[in-house]
Amino acid sequence: MSSAADQITFTGNPLDRASDGRADPAWIEARLADPQSLFLPLYRGDPLLRDGRAVFLASAARADIPSRATAVFLGVRNDRAHFAVDLSEAPGPQDAPFADFGAYTPLREAAFALGEAGDDLAIIGQARWLLDWHRRHRHCAVCGSMTEIADGGAKRLCPGCGAEHFPRSDPVAIVLATHDDACLLGRGPHFPPGFLSALAGFVEACETPEECAVRELREEAGVALSNVRYQFSQPWPFPSSLMMGFIADAKDRALTLDVREIVEARWVEKGEIQSLLAGVKRDDIKLPPRFAIARRLIERWAGQ
Numbered sequence: 001m002s003s004a005a006d007q008i009t010f011t012g013n014p015l016d017r018a019s020d021g022r023a024d025p026a027w028i029e030a031r032l033a034d035p036q037s038l039f040l041p042l043y044r045g046d047p048l049l050r051d052g053r054a055v056f057l058a059s060a061a062r063a064d065i066p067s068r069a070t071a072v073f074l075g076v077r078n079d080r081a082h083f084a085v086d087l088s089e090a091p092g093p094q095d096a097p098f099a100d101f102g103a104y105t106p107l108r109e110a111a112f113a114l115g116e117a118g119d120d121l122a123i124i125g126q127a128r129w130l131l132d133w134h135r136r137h138r139h140c141a142v143c144g145s146m147t148e149i150a151d152g153g154a155k156r157l158c159p160g161c162g163a164e165h166f167p168r169s170d171p172v173a174i175v176l177a178t179h180d181d182a183c184l185l186g187r188g189p190h191f192p193p194g195f196l197s198a199l200a201g202f203v204e205a206c207e208t209p210e211e212c213a214v215r216e217l218r219e220e221a222g223v224a225l226s227n228v229r230y231q232f233s234q235p236w237p238f239p240s241s242l243m244m245g246f247i248a249d250a251k252d253r254a255l256t257l258d259v260r261e262i263v264e265a266r267w268v269e270k271g272e273i274q275s276l277l278a279g280v281k282r283d284d285i286k287l288p289p290r291f292a293i294a295r296r297l298i299e300r301w302a303g304q
């Protein structure tokens with residue numbers, strides 16, 4: 001049975017992306033001028049929070065938005081257009097416009113503060129994803145000209161060669177390898193000791209996510225996988241990953257770690273996982289937070 005608490009974080013965006021409307025510049029202009037429209041301010045991808053809620057600015061605040069700031073259309077809810085505004089030019093979050101309304105909060109902290117299932121997180125994720133892409137893709141990848149925002153921010157157009165550029169999504173296979181009643185958890189060098197998770201890697205050219213899962217586990221842990229089963233997916237706006245979650249069977253429990261990628265890995269019995277999910281604290285194993293798909297994979301497997 002599913003409930004709001006089971007909703008995967010950053011999914012369930014309530015906005016209608018209005019792909020027909022946004023293609024018309026006059027429609028976008030009218031929505032920008034509409035007093036009903038709402039503006040979501042972000043500083044380098046981080047939302048403005050006040051009293052545990054994301055701040056959406058009313059149209060009157062537009063006067064205080066710097067004219068150079070990029071604004072992109074996100075969608076419509078209840079007849080109100082929602083836009084994201086990039087206020088990243090300020091030297092620090094406390095210097096950015098509207099900082100006195102709340103605090104620009106790193107998105108991982110915001111994910112805790114806003115709860116796991118908030119619709120707002122899906123909107124914030126979309127906003128962060130788009131604004132980050134616009135910041136980093138100002139030039140045409142074909143001819144090098146400066147590109148221009150089109151379709152309210154859903155793409156960029158090159159006036160030099162006519163190329164269209166669309167926001168990228170980087171597919172990632174994340175896989176919980178299992179053997180009998182144990183699952184494999186590990187961590188990369190950028191995580192502190194004990195912070196273990198399912199292993200993951202970017203899908204490479206002309207590769208399926210299932211093939212990627214098999215390759216990553218072989219390369220990083222020396223594990224031979226079979227029966228790779230797709231579970232669910234998650235958009236992961238750090239900055240633009242599409243996480244595809246799998247559970248798979250390992251041939252045996254032998255591990256050969258590629259220590260450049262995985263510095264610690266171990267097989268953890270299902271009973272241990274269940275006690276950790278029930279809240280037992282251990283220094284040697286800390287499971288990922290519920291806003292991460294890895295946690296949801298672990299929960300699904302442990303509940304089977």
Ligand SMILES: [Zn+2]
Nearest residue numbers: 140143158161
């Ligand atoms: Zn071009």
